[in-house]
Amino acid sequence: MSDFELIHRAVLSSATPLRSERVQLTPLPEGTVLQVFGPAAHAGSLADAAARAGLSLRANGPGQWYLVGDETTTRDVPTELTSGLPDGFTVVEQNHGRVRIAVEGDAVEAVLAKGTGVDLSRFEIGHATTTLIGHISAHVSRTSADRFELMPLRSFAESLWHDLEKMAAEYVVVPSRP
Amino acid sequence: MASLVSCPHCGVRPKEEFTIKGAALSRPAADAPYATWFDYVFLRDNPRGRYDEYWHHSSGCRRWLVVTRDTASHEIAACRDVAEKPAVLA
Amino acid sequence: MTSYRLPKGGLIDRSVSLPFTFDGRSYSGHAGDTLASALLANGRRLVGRSFKYHRPRGILTAGAAEPNALMTIGSAGRTDPNTRATMQELYAGLKARSQNRWPSLDFDLGSLNGLFSPFLGAGFYYKTFMWPAAFWEKLYEPLIRRAAGLGRATYESDPDTYEKSWAHCDLLVIGSGPAGLAAALTAGRAGLRVILAEEHPRFGGALLSETATVDGVTAPEFAARCVEELRSLPNVTLLPRTTVIGWYDSNVFGAVERVQKHVAAPVANRPVERFWRIAARHAILATGAEERPLLFGGNDIPGVMLAGAMRTYLNRFGVAPGRRVAIFTTNDSGYALARDLDRAGVGLAAIIDSRLRSDVPYEGPARIIRGAHVTDATGGKSLSSITVTGPGGVETIGIDALAMAGGFSPIVHLACHRGGRPVWSDEHFSFLAPQDLKGIALAGSVTDATGIADCLSQGSAQAVALAGELGVKAVASPTSVSGDIAARPERSVWSIPGVKGKAFVDYQNDVHSADLKLAAREGFGEVELAKRYTTTGMATDQGKLSNVNAIGLLAEARGVSPAEVGTTTFRPFYTPVSFGALTGASTGKRFQPVRKSPLHGWAQRNGAVFIETGLWYRSSWFPRQGETTWRQSVDREVLNVRANAGLCDVSMLGKIEITGKDATTFIDRVYSNGFAKLPVGKARYGLMLREDGMIYDDGTTSRLSENRYFLTTTTAYAAGVMDHLEFCAQAHWPELDVKLASVTDQWAQMSLAGPKSRAILQEIVDDDISDHAMGLLAAREVSLFNSRLKGMLFRISFSGERAYELAVPAGYGESVADALMKAGESHGICAYGVEALGVLRLEKGFVTHAEINGTVVPADLGLGKMVSATKADFIGKAMLAREGLSDPDRPRLTGVMPIDPSASFMAGSHVLSKEAAATLENDQGYVTSVAYSPHLKSTIGLALVVRGPERHGEEVIVWNGLRNETTRGRLCDPVFLDPENEQLHV
Amino acid sequence: MSVMRYSAFSIFLNGLRKNTGWTSAWRFPEPKPHYDIIIVGGGGHGLATAHYLAKEHGITNVAVLEKGYIGSGNVGRNTTIIRSNYLLPGNNPFYELSLKLWEGLERDLNYNAMVSQRGVINLCHNDSQFAAYMRRGNAMRLHGVDAELLDRNQVKSMLPFLDFDNARFPIQGGLLQRRGGTVRHDAVAWGYARAADARGVDIIQQCEVTGIRRENGRVVGVETTRGFIGCNKLALAAAGNSSHVAAMADLRLPIESHVLQAFVSEGLKPFIDCVVIFGAGHFYVSQSDKGGLVFGGDIDGYNSYAQRGNLATVEHVAEAGVALIPALSRVRVLRSWGGIMDMSMDGSPIIDRTHIDNLYLNAGWCYGGFKATPAAGYCFAHLLARGEPHATAAQMRLDRFERGYAIDERGLGAQPNLH
Ligand SMILES: Cc1cc2nc3c(=O)[nH]c(=O)nc-3n(C[C@H](O)[C@H](O)[C@H](O)COP(=O)(O)OP(=O)(O)OC[C@H]3O[C@@H](n4cnc5c(N)ncnc54)[C@H](O)[C@@H]3O)c2cc1C
Ligand SMILES: NC(=O)c1ccc[n+]([C@@H]2O[C@H](COP(=O)([O-])OP(=O)(O)OC[C@H]3O[C@@H](n4cnc5c(N)ncnc54)[C@H](O)[C@@H]3O)[C@@H](O)[C@H]2O)c1
Ligand SMILES: Cc1cc2nc3c(=O)[nH]c(=O)nc-3n(C[C@H](O)[C@H](O)[C@H](O)COP(=O)(O)O)c2cc1C
């Protein structure tokens, strides 16, 4: 079936981005997500490798990182990476295992505080960690003063999206209830 | 204290991010006598007071931690990664 | 009905009228009113009935402690029973109904109980209703239950929404009276992250009821200024209508914000209540003090009210308590009320002061009767007179309102939620907060401050101290107060001599002083026993007003000091919290998150019927045109898989990628069977045991390259196995180099089973998958669609047929499944679900967690060979040696079939020997799984039966007493089909 | 010891005398220097043991030592559910004996503990749960215990207010035991105490055992906050504190102590008339005769001797409650508290002698020991008096773990916080 049209289905393809003055929700392209294990001592060289590969590096506990990017590469990034790294590093592909969602706007901390116990006003730009958002565990990174990226497991993505819509609801104007 | 646990890797987190296993005992050697094994699997000091307990940061960094807690007051005296050697506590 | 609203004064807006109803009667109040103040303003006195004797009750307080004025407000799904009128803000159209009365509030038949009160003393029910036994459930209990209870809850579900939020701060200030405001301001000005929580809609606490002036302005004006400044500080968060309900470990506080409980129609995109979890580095308790009632006969008659409350209604709400008022006081605070009543021109008949002298001069017209007590009050549904007994003898005074000023009990509730016990202070004649509290400090009348000035300075002093601990310098700013009457605490008697009528201690539960004396006499003098025997302090107000009086009475009865009696345990919640608030948004279908397979859409398109499996939705069968029962669909799927081919979504299986130099050693230690020699490119079935020797989980693990493994778990145990493996790697063998990555969500996995499976697969797989390239248990990476996609292919069968499991990146899952269906069309492929999967595995005697029930060891399932005898160590090895685990009489796996193929039985039926009586002693085991085999045209089952494997061929009874079914069955080999596994190669 | 008999008539007479005639329900004796049997723990089990020792075996030179007030432990803080719907032969006959004793309790004790057989239903939400209940219900039936397995519609007609339309985990049916129900918990302690006291047992409150004195391998008595008290036999019934007390005799038990919370709502008119146990979340509820909904969930999960719980658990329980009964949403929760569970390694109890031959143990009741109170007292008394286990408790041995005969109803293994 060489002619078969192979379709990639994004898990949040049916979700409509939420736009309101104080908060916006956006499903991000299902590009590259790599889970990296290795000696924390060599985090530096990993950062370089990431830069070379054009991916952004996000910490995830001791000796664990994620490398993420919007593009899907046909190149075999994992092997490229590992070859460029001191040994002890393992790269596991999670391009499809994890899904990224952007939450932004000046109410972003108030919205996320409805889900996570992490003190968001102490959450530095560039910092990343995994936490519970309500009942769903997700990797969270702060990319700017009023922008966070959430990265749940693919199978939870739709539920988390729905929860985020609820958490943001008070910033979306709607008519009063009968 | 058990409402918030300070993960050495992730910082202060609510209890619900963790899974608790029980007494932080170390596994006997394969050739240890039966009695040692039985004791390890089935018997507990279950102290009232200071207690070392395995907590897993399952919704966080996925590391297993040893939480030193007081079972009467719930005060946490220390929290370390299971792979680290116990720090001497005051 | 005559109005008691004063022409001016108070913090209400007389220009806004708000209509409302109570028991169907229309009334009107003003913006700023509570339901209680509005009812009083309308002269409505009788507002409720008591729990046991159904006595007429009126409004007693102006706050959270209200025991009497509980009403049901709202309707249909928005019905709120037991709402305290004193805390409910008035809104236009509010509908309130009284409770616990029949047929009406004014004429309540329940009040007849009062006549029998001599026989309904504390604990009477423990002494009777014992005979005849059957009458308890049938007669007595229903009567008691109908009489008991307060409001009636609705069965309709709640149309409103709730939410939760976390908050973090340096300082949480609880309560916004002078102490709280001062604390918040001082800390706020110093730049600390401050949260100020106040249960009332308006900040200011007692200041709002004060006529004193602070810094030259009226107390309420002063409060308003403080709030204004607090609002201007970005580091301060103000939470009005927010009750802090509990103090928990790690200085976490729970708080409930009533976001839209004060509006007629809540806005849909905001919650009605928001539950806060506040992580505070420090907290200041500025919760004030509760005034104590006095124990004279008829102290519950409508018109009798606490002095502080009366002052609040007068000054804050502009409501006159009556036309002719008296004050019964044991301390100077009564004189502040007297002064304000005089100023407002409300007739004050007398001040009955239990003391012979007082510190404050009183110039008003009212008579002061010193060294006297009110001994009884009369009036039924509305106070008409009081009997005063004093040095001058006994006299009766006609009045319509009486204020009780019995002294103050600090509101230390929250400070005791973590095990601390309040300590009695003779000097303050009250219980103070536990000593050396960590994480919270106290300020104001919750501790030893009496006047406004005290409270203000204590508030800021505490803030300064705490800021200091955080290394921040804060400064207290001085304030000047004038016209405040600060009352010293005074000792007073608990039981007033000469009382004739019932003196109520716990209003809501109808506990009067005689009940406590009886409890003491009957051996229940210990305060906790007295509480449980009499139910004092167990009502919705949790004894806010009654506990200290009860303790006093017990102390008297036992002839000891209240210190020796001690308090009962303070527990969360400070005031009751709705389930809704505690639940937040996780309701209905959102109770727990949904996990969706990457093939969900494919299954939907193929008409799957879904079933909840843990958090997942799995496709259980795929009905087709004309199929009317699920069995028809399942039979078809099963037959088709064995005849042609079928495609099943197995993406939910746990998948773990294991890498690292020591991956092999690691896997060899976590499985009971050997993995050391597993060649690259091969898969092996493995058994994982618990340390107690029982089987934990099973699955296949494939060696993809030298140090890279792909381990699968069952769906139910995916998370548990990952935790377990991480535990083994991190806690048991940190020296091993292993990395564990959960890749469950990375891969869409499908099982393609049936004789035609290879042919179909070959259509999309580039590589050679002939049997010599892809033999049994082969496992390797494959290229698909002309190298357009990479996947992993495993020659694994859970059906006994030639079968493959193909894993592809999840995002392509649906597309690949479609391709296989398309490729399979000509081969007669069908989609099959977990039901068919269950039949297929059962026909082959493969076990699942129905058999791996947590109490079986490998040998019980005929898997004894999978316990390595050579390995030095593996999880579960040591305990497996226990004698009981090799007891020949253990239930072990066997097959079972009905002797008459047209008969059938259900999983969960038990197995009895032929002709054995149905007794527990004769129980031989039970049927673990059952299915109808369309191949054998019979029901087949697996069972765990004593010595099962030795009894194949034996006739047994399959017993289902629950269904009154006994089926003649025969034990047999658990492999029902193709024992030689020839199908694997077809 | 003349005790006054309780009856409607005595209430009438005393009512006329303004209730001044009532006398103390029990004595407050000073400890004697020596007793035949000392029972540590004035909870349900300790007091019941004392009662049956006196009543069934005529042994009355007995003291019950209680560190607080009687009933201050778990008997005074549990969700009061009684049932005998157990699966395994090691448990099932024992709990059925208990239910039978409950059925005759009032008359046995001349005390109304309000045994209310209002029915207990365990809901199930999928086929495997249904099969598990089928198995359990049949095990009950085999022992002649009443059990019915209801389908979805039968449950719906019985409890229409459960969530049948919008549930995340739809209700498939339920295992109903009509003879199950609730009992007024405090009254159980009081009733047994009064009855035991009447037969001459000394119930000594505010008397904490601080040490166990042994001489050449035998227990000779206990050190207490009220001095040393000697005994021929020592019986431990300290529930959540079992490990702590056993340690005084250098005994290590297969037990961890965990905190379990319980809750009560504001008083309501009759809302739920049976006991409902949710199968898809940790939640069970019944309504007390005072009108409060009494409910609970799972243990907090960490070892604890503090009788107070965690807010996360509170929220978890509430969520399950609303998932089961959406209308609960606007019902207000009044109070929450905790108790200390003696969680055993297989979730089943221990009634046995120990390797110290005059030291006896009653422990490991987890969150299910209230329903067991009468039988636990009855069987423990039997063991103490006769020296051999009562037939229905014969498998509740201390050495079963060592020998590999765990009684693991749910198959969860040697991790107490899972049971
Ligand atoms: C919240 C909760 C809900 C529960 N729900 C149920 C239910 O619905 N159904 C059910 O069957 N079971 C339930 N249980 C379990 C049940 O309550 C207990 O298993 C049972 O009460 C234990 O037996 P007991 O009554 O003797 O324990 P306790 O009442 O705890 O008695 C033990 C006594 O020993 C005393 N003691 C301890 N150490 C010493 C010492 N050193 N010296 C002197 N005295 C000492 C303690 O003070 C205590 O009074 C629940 C338990 C809790 C906490
Ligand atoms: N001896 C006396 O004369 C006497 C005694 C008591 C009070 N007072 C007067 O009352 C005032 C006491 O000032 P204060 O600041 O100590 O107390 P306050 O009564 O003025 O303020 C306490 C505030 O805390 C709120 N609160 C209580 N518990 C809460 C909770 N859990 N969550 C949220 N809010 C809660 C209350 O609603 C109240 O508004 C002073 O004016 C004092 O003169 C006088
Ligand atoms: C079945 C049952 C019903 C209860 N009902 C109430 C109640 O209506 N009001 C109340 O304040 N407490 C009630 N409680 C809780 C008790 O007040 C008390 O909190 C509990 O027994 C634990 O004791 P402690 O809080 O003193 O430690 C109830 C407890 C139980 C076990």
Ligand SMILES: [Zn+2]
């Ligand atoms: Zn962590």
